[in-house]
Amino acid sequence: MYAELRETATELAGVLWREHTVYRERGGGVVIRGEHVERWISLAPTGGRNQARLRAGRLLDGGTTAPARSEIVVDLSTGTAELAAVCRRLLADVAAADAPAPSRARTGRARTGRPARAERPARAGRPRRAGRPPKSARPRPAGRRHTSLGSWVVVLCVAGIVGLWAYSQFHVYGF
Template identity: 55%
Template sequence: MSVQLRETAQALAQTLWREHTVYRERSGGVVIRGEHVQRWISLAPAGGRDEILVRVGRILDGGTTAPARSEAVVPLSTETVQLAATCRRLLAEAASGPTPAAARPTTAHHAVNSGARSGRRAGGRGFGYWAVVACVVGIAALAVYGASVGT
């Protein structure tokens, strides 16, 4: 299936983009990178015997890939033109979604660790907020006290 998947990816890449790179993933899938459009397409074996999982996503600054934004399962026997139409639809869906300013790929481990760090930072900011409020209240109380003592 990997040979047929690679041939399908080559034909699809030539149909979609003049400039592209096709390479094999460690998992046995094939990736098509379109650097000029900052998008990638992945073709991988799906659950069915003659099905492939088509996933699309963005290429971030620096060349790293963002997680998939859209996906679909299609028969491997689908003609290149129909597969290209599916990919165009998925690419349009991915492009229409929200674009975070500082998007970066995350793994489960990274997401857990960054969540812990951001939780500590949020707690630190919360403490700072309450410290400022306490200082303002204290200064106001001193001003009221000083005004009442002085009269």
């Protein structure tokens, strides 16, 4: 079965991509990697005769593979052109799942999907979310006031200084 999968994968890779790598995976299947398109396709044996599980996913930074986004069981007796059409459909599903929201522009962005620092709006110029007043204008719930640790330290220092002054006054004048 592996020899048949390997042969089918090699033919399929030649139809799909000019640049590709075909290798065996641990489970006994075959993986086709397209580094230039950042996608991978896997053909793995199934329990059925002359069938294979076809999965597609994307390649992450550093060359690792993301989990499969879509999969289907195909009959290996169909021609390479039909298998290539199925693979293209799976790859289109992967690309659609990776596509950003329509409101975002893809120009000037790094691989992270975030805009470059120069393109980001300044924080002060951002509009506030509708229906929510700023934090300083919100009423504080009753009974939820807390004194911070820094405030307690200041209170204790002042009390210590007052205590030392009182001790020195009583000690010197003998009250």
